[in-house]
Amino acid sequence: MRLSPLNRRRLAIFCQHRRGFWSFWIFLALFLFCLGAEFVANDRPLIISYNGKHYFPVLFDYSEDTFGSEFLPTEADYTDPDVQKAINSRGWMIWPAIPFSYNTSVKNLSSPAPSPPDWRNLLGTDDQGRDVLARVIYGFRISVLFGFSLTAISSIVGIAAGAVQGFYGGAVDLLFQRFIEIWSGMPRLFLLIILGSIITPGFWVLLIFLLVFSWMSLTGVVRAEFLRGRNLDYARAAKALGVSDIGVMWRHILPNAMAAVLSFLPFTLSDSVTVLSTLDFLGFGLPPGSPSLGDLVAQGKNNLQAPWLGITSFVVLGGVLTLLIFIGEAVRDAFDPRRIPK
Amino acid sequence: MSSAGALLDVRALTKHFPVHAGIFGRTTGYVHAVDDVSFTVIRGETLSVVGESGCGKSTVGRAILRLTPPTAGEVWLGAQRIDNMHASELRPLRRRMQVVFQDPFSSLNPRMRVREILAEPLTNFGLARGASEIDDRVAALLDKVRLPREAMHRYPHEFSGGQRQRIGIARALAPQPDLIVCDEPVSALDVSVKAQIINLLSQLQDELGLTLLFISHDLAIVEHLTHRVAVMYLGKIVELADRRALFAQAHHPYTRALLSAVPVPDPLAKRQRMILAGDVPSPIEPPSGCRFHTRCPFVFDRCRKEEPLLRVVAERHLSACHLGEAN
Numbered sequence: 001m002r003l004s005p006l007n008r009r010r011l012a013i014f015c016q017h018r019r020g021f022w023s024f025w026i027f028l029a030l031f032l033f034c035l036g037a038e039f040v041a042n043d044r045p046l047i048i049s050y051n052g053k054h055y056f057p058v059l060f061d062y063s064e065d066t067f068g069s070e071f072l073p074t075e076a077d078y079t080d081p082d083v084q085k086a087i088n089s090r091g092w093m094i095w096p097a098i099p100f101s102y103n104t105s106v107k108n109l110s111s112p113a114p115s116p117p118d119w120r121n122l123l124g125t126d127d128q129g130r131d132v133l134a135r136v137i138y139g140f141r142i143s144v145l146f147g148f149s150l151t152a153i154s155s156i157v158g159i160a161a162g163a164v165q166g167f168y169g170g171a172v173d174l175l176f177q178r179f180i181e182i183w184s185g186m187p188r189l190f191l192l193i194i195l196g197s198i199i200t201p202g203f204w205v206l207l208i209f210l211l212v213f214s215w216m217s218l219t220g221v222v223r224a225e226f227l228r229g230r231n232l233d234y235a236r237a238a239k240a241l242g243v244s245d246i247g248v249m250w251r252h253i254l255p256n257a258m259a260a261v262l263s264f265l266p267f268t269l270s271d272s273v274t275v276l277s278t279l280d281f282l283g284f285g286l287p288p289g290s291p292s293l294g295d296l297v298a299q300g301k302n303n304l305q306a307p308w309l310g311i312t313s314f315v316v317l318g319g320v321l322t323l324l325i326f327i328g329e330a331v332r333d334a335f336d337p338r339r340i341p342k
Numbered sequence: 343m344s345s346a347g348a349l350l351d352v353r354a355l356t357k358h359f360p361v362h363a364g365i366f367g368r369t370t371g372y373v374h375a376v377d378d379v380s381f382t383v384i385r386g387e388t389l390s391v392v393g394e395s396g397c398g399k400s401t402v403g404r405a406i407l408r409l410t411p412p413t414a415g416e417v418w419l420g421a422q423r424i425d426n427m428h429a430s431e432l433r434p435l436r437r438r439m440q441v442v443f444q445d446p447f448s449s450l451n452p453r454m455r456v457r458e459i460l461a462e463p464l465t466n467f468g469l470a471r472g473a474s475e476i477d478d479r480v481a482a483l484l485d486k487v488r489l490p491r492e493a494m495h496r497y498p499h500e501f502s503g504g505q506r507q508r509i510g511i512a513r514a515l516a517p518q519p520d521l522i523v524c525d526e527p528v529s530a531l532d533v534s535v536k537a538q539i540i541n542l543l544s545q546l547q548d549e550l551g552l553t554l555l556f557i558s559h560d561l562a563i564v565e566h567l568t569h570r571v572a573v574m575y576l577g578k579i580v581e582l583a584d585r586r587a588l589f590a591q592a593h594h595p596y597t598r599a600l601l602s603a604v605p606v607p608d609p610l611a612k613r614q615r616m617i618l619a620g621d622v623p624s625p626i627e628p629p630s631g632c633r634f635h636t637r638c639p640f641v642f643d644r645c646r647k648e649e650p651l652l653r654v655v656a657e658r659h660l661s662a663c664h665l666g667e668a669n
Contacts, residue, residue, distance in 0.1 A: 004453070004497065005497070005499075006452075232448050233443040233444075233445055233448045233449035234448065234449050234450055234451040236404075236409050236441070236443070237441060237443060237449055237510075237513065238451075238462070239409060240407050240409060240436060240439075240440060240441045241436065241440070241462060241463040241466060241513070241516075241517070242433045242434070242436035242437060242463070242466050242467060242517075243462065243466055244433075247466075251451075251454075251462075252451050255451075255453045256451070256452065256453060
């Protein structure tokens, strides 16, 4: 794809923004690494060779009697010493780098949970004896995926709403603005607490609930861009050429409004991550037991005698948000028409 | 003037913009941008609408194209009345009337290549299908406006103002319209480029039999390409005449003042300037009687009370002035 000169210039500015540029690559590497969390931290081996046949327990479930007729036909528990002995006697298995999943209770802890970092649990365990590093990896993934989903969907809704408002203006705009003013005054945290007392919100319920409020963050910018854009001569010309309203919005105004929107997105993303962490910290977020950064912060707060919990959560959450903010700054600068690449 | 053979017939076109004030945004008045404007444009001719800024000439163009809905009046394109048509009915008719805007920098989408800009009307009205047919049509359009064919792969910002205006004209030509509204198409250009664009427009008119509604504030420009001229002041047409008649024997004092302001490229030429005192009155509360009476050097009592109507002062020459009117 050939980049337009404008986009090439933006890319150049982004690359020159050292801090943002490196943050972007670090974030991307961490994200891709955590996307494969199952292959990095899991309580199932990656590959088992048993009786000359290969098994991939990370991808497929096997019943325990696969590995010997003395076992029951239930799901295999690879942490069971008997199962391990049986497999090792007639084959071999390769474990992931961290042989715990986010919900694995580590057995034979050297000290009562939360136990401090050692060579087996590099970041220690939490108060339920689960490996903190594994939880951080899974937690990072779920936080970022949640943030991405929330940002993406609320951007689509927000852009559509802002576009309609700005393009049609007049009474539509007026009513919509008043609605947004009222709607944004709703206390979403309290509503979420009420919701949480009725049902246990899962990933999607939480996403939809937060979406109901977060779409408004972009409408203002998009509306302003469309109010400006609809009066530009090329938008008028398009109308005179018989282009439909949606065509004018989609092909003529939106591409020129996207600069303002895109420079907002990294900040929206970091907001989304923060919101999820806040809710998890308060206990109104993802179901109990889910790996999440907010849950880790809560554990750090409840177990001050185990500083590795608090420190880990601080470093991870602070790190993620810092990276996102740095990326956001670089993107914002890249879309700043007044900045000239050196 | 008969309306037979008229391509465009504008009858008592009026456009008022509401003025809002106060915390509740009550409508406290109206800007009388266009008031009771009527004229016809005959197929193949150029009618220029001339007036100073704020006189409503651009609004006339926009209202005809339905880019702003008119407040009252009728607009007929051929045998069809288009001012009250539903937007969906109007869309196919938009093929027949196109527009060239003043500012060649804002009238082209900076994110589209010239090919996409020119292909949009073609695909939109189903005039060309398939990439190769579009390429051919776009190339032909670029030829028409005397731009190199390679231009189609470039972005608008790679062109000069005059070249961009050519692209704008090519876009207007793309759906093969009958009527093109040129809304000050050369005001933003350098003098030498102005001449090129004016020449291009009159050549295209000859080649394609276009009908032009040419909106301008510059009588000197208009003189070169127009057949008839309508002079507007504060939302009203004050004089409407053939070019020759208007430039030789302007009737309305405002037209005469405008004509005397046209620069003459001869430093020794003796000129009688007719300089108007004061500013254009507010179009929110236009003056009573003749709208020009506040600045007219020949004002008399009747002008303040009674609004002059357009009347025939000579053959094919209308003027709205009480001067020389038989009582």
